[in-house]
Amino acid sequence: MWENAFVAWHAIEDPWILERKLIGDVALPLNLEMNKTHAFHVVLSELRRIARENARSLPVWTA
Structure with a gap:
């Protein structure tokens, strides 16, 4: 990702329309x-x- 990812932002009033x-x-x-x-x-x-099922089968850790 370091070599290929690019992030930019533009503030707008109604972002859901642009989305x-x-x-x-x-x-x-x-x-x-x-x-x-x-x-x-x-x-x-x-x-x-599948990932959700696997995650739910993991033991619960408590501190």
Whole structure:
């Protein structure tokens, strides 16, 4: 990620409007909620389900 990730921000009054536009125009496979038609949606949903199950099977640590 260090070599390939880039982060920028732009403050706007109604960010949800821009968010929907960007998600509609750009392929963002990690955003499952508003990207159900992306080809990766089924695969990632299953991987997240498996990860949740695995996490729930881990022992609970108490301090």
